[in-house]
Amino acid sequence: MPTRQQTIADAVRLFDQAEYPSGLSRFNAWLGIYQTLLWYEKIDWIGYDFLPHIIDADKLRPSTSAKKKTWIKPTQWQLRANAVSTYLAGVLGCALTELPLKFNRLMRLPEYEEMQPHNSRGIAFAGLVRHVLQKFGQPNLQYGVEVDAGEIFPGISVPGRSGTPRIDLLVRRDELPQAIISTKWSVRHDRLNDITNECPVYKAAYARIYRQAGRREIPYYVVTNEFDSSRLTKMLEDTCVEGVVHVHKHAVIDVCGLNGRLTQLIDLADFIELSHTW
Numbered sequence: 242m243p244t245r246q247q248t249i250a251d252a253v254r255l256f257d258q259a260e261y262p263s264g265l266s267r268f269n270a271w272l273g274i275y276q277t278l279l280w281y282e283k284i285d286w287i288g289y290d291f292l293p294h295i296i297d298a299d300k301l302r303p304s305t306s307a308k309k310k311t312w313i314k315p316t317q318w319q320l321r322a323n324a325v326s327t328y329l330a331g332v333l334g335c336a337l338t339e340l341p342l343k344f345n346r347l348m349r350l351p352e353y354e355e356m357q358p359h360n361s362r363g364i365a366f367a368g369l370v371r372h373v374l375q376k377f378g379q380p381n382l383q384y385g386v387e388v389d390a391g392e393i394f395p396g397i398s399v400p401g402r403s404g405t406p407r408i409d410l411l412v413r414r415d416e417l418p419q420a421i422i423s424t425k426w427s428v429r430h431d432r433l434n435d436i437t438n439e440c441p442v443y444k445a446a447y448a449r450i451y452r453q454a455g456r457r458e459i460p461y462y463v464v465t466n467e468f469d470s471s472r473l474t475k476m477l478e479d480t481c482v483e484g485v486v487h488v489h490k491h492a493v494i495d496v497c498g499l500n501g502r503l504t505q506l507i508d509l510a511d512f513i514e515l516s517h518t519w
Contacts, residue, residue, distance in 0.1 A: 243352055248361055249368030252277050255346045256369055260333055267377035267513045271489040274369050278362050280345035287315050291341045292322040295468040321497040328496045367409045367424040370464050378516035385411040394446035400438045418459055419519040425465045428472050440481035462486055470499050477505050486512040
C-alpha cells in the first residue's frame with residue numbers, strides 16, 4: 242500500500258512525464274495535473290462511450306433503469322463534458338478515443354488499483370499543487386503538505402473536526418507562515434462548510450500568535466478542480482477566502498460556458514505568479 246509520501250512522489254513523476262506539446266510551463270501545468278488525476282467515466286448511453294469526470298457521475302449517465310427510460314437526449318452536463326473532451330483532444334493532438342488511456346495515470350498504476358481513489362487523489366493533488374508552486378513560483382518559500390495545525394497554531398480547535406486539524410498546504414518563509422492553501426480536487430456539497438469553519442479560525446490564530454510579523458492577516462486560498470457552478474459560487478461568496486483557484490479556469494468559463502460570477506476564479510497559472518507577492 243503506497244504511503245502518503247509515495248503517492249505524492251508517484252504523482253509528481255507522472256506529472257513530469259506527461260505530454261506537453263508546447264513544453265511544460267506554468268501556463269500548461271494544468272495539463273499534467275489532468276493527465277495524472279482526471280479520469281473518464283464509462284457512459285454507454287445516448288451515443289457517448291466515455292466522458293471526463295467533471296461533475297457527479299449521475300449527471301453524466303443514468304444511475305438507475307428508471308432514469309434510462311426518461312434519459313432520451315444528451316443532458317447539459319454531457320454536452321459540457323464532451324466539449325471538454327474535444328478541447329483536450331485538440332490540445333494533445335489525438336483522437337477522442339485515445340483520451341481515456343492518457344488520463345488518470347496515477348490510479349491506473351498497479352499498486353493503486355485497490356486503493357480508495359478519493360483519498361489517493363486528494364493526497365496527490367496537494368502534492369502536485371506544491372510541486373508546480375515550487376517549480377514555477379516564488380523560489381524563497383517552503384511548502385508543507387498536511388501540516389498539523391496544532392504545531393503552527395497551538396491550542397487551535399476547528400468546529401466540526403473531531404480529530405487533529407491539518408493544513409493541506411502551508412506556505413512559509415523563514416518559518417513564518419505566509420499563506421494557507423486548501424486543496425480540494427472536488428467539493429461535495431456537504432463539505433463546503435469545512436472551508437467556512439476553518440478559514441476564520443486559522444486567521445484568528447495567526448493574528449494572535451504572529452501579530453509581531455506586521456501583517457494584518459494570513460491569506461487563505463482554495464485550489465480546486467470543481468466544475469459545479471453552485472459549489473464554486475458558494476466558495477467565491479465566502480468573504481474569508483482571498484481567492485478560489487481553478488486548475489484550468491478556461492475549461493470552466495470558455496469550454497463549458499459557465500461564466501457569470503465564476504469569472505472571478507483565479508487560474509492556476511495566475512496563482513503561481515501570485516506566489517511572488519507572498
